[in-house]
Amino acid sequence: MIKPIVKDTFFLSQSSVEASKADLYLAEDLQDTLEANKEHCVGMAANMIGVKKRVIIVNMGIANLVMFNPVMIGKSLPFETEESCLSLTGSRKTLRYQKIDLxxxxxxxxxxxxxxxxxxxxxxxxxxxxxxGIII
Ligand SMILES: [Zn+2]
Known part of the structure; x- marks a missing residue:
């Protein structure tokens, strides 16, 4: 189901809790909501559709990948870049890594x-x- 995008920075600045199998339905909501916003959105976290669980969706080019309880276990090649966010206006500088293991x-x-x-x-x-709860 396509969900409205949360823009409340107080809500978005709270950290999310571990997801469980009961949260698997979020894969479809994230998929539908990302698809509906694909003109200006390449990824989404569950709290952006109002659910503070550790679930994200990432556009991988040909398909979208939903990850439950993702953890970054490795990172290399830092670089500085600028990003914008569907929940916020404008763009901000940030440090990212070219290569990550998850x-x-x-x-x-x-x-x-x-x-x-x-x-x-x-x-x-x-x-x-x-x-x-970090918003760029
Ligand atoms: Zn964002």
């Missing part, structure tokens, strides 16, 4: 590890920040 649970609740580079890696770091 572990997460997929939409079948299987544990996965993944290495991302380039733009998908950057999107993912932005969404991971959302889980900590």
């Amino acid at each position: 572990s997460f649970f997929d939409k079948h609740w299987q544990k996965q590890t993944l290495t991302l580079t380039g733009f998908p890696a950057q999107i993912c770091q932005h969404e991971l920040d959302h889980l900590e």
Whole structure:
């Protein structure tokens, strides 16, 4: 289901709690909401649709990937960049890494590890920040 985008910075600045199997339905809501906003949005965290659980979606180019309880287990090649956010106006400077390693649970609740580079890696770091209540 397409959900409204939360723009309340007080809500967005709170950190999210661990997701469980009961939160698997969020994969579809995130997919539908990202699809509805794809003109100006490449990723989303669950708190942006009002649910403070550790779930994100990242546009990987050909498809979107939903990750439950994602954890960055490695990072390298820092660079400075500027980002904007669907929940905020304008863009802000931030430090990102070209290459990151992640572990997460997929939409079948299987544990996965993944290495991302380039733009998908950057999107993912932005969404991971959302889980900590960090808004760029
Ligand atoms: Zn954002």
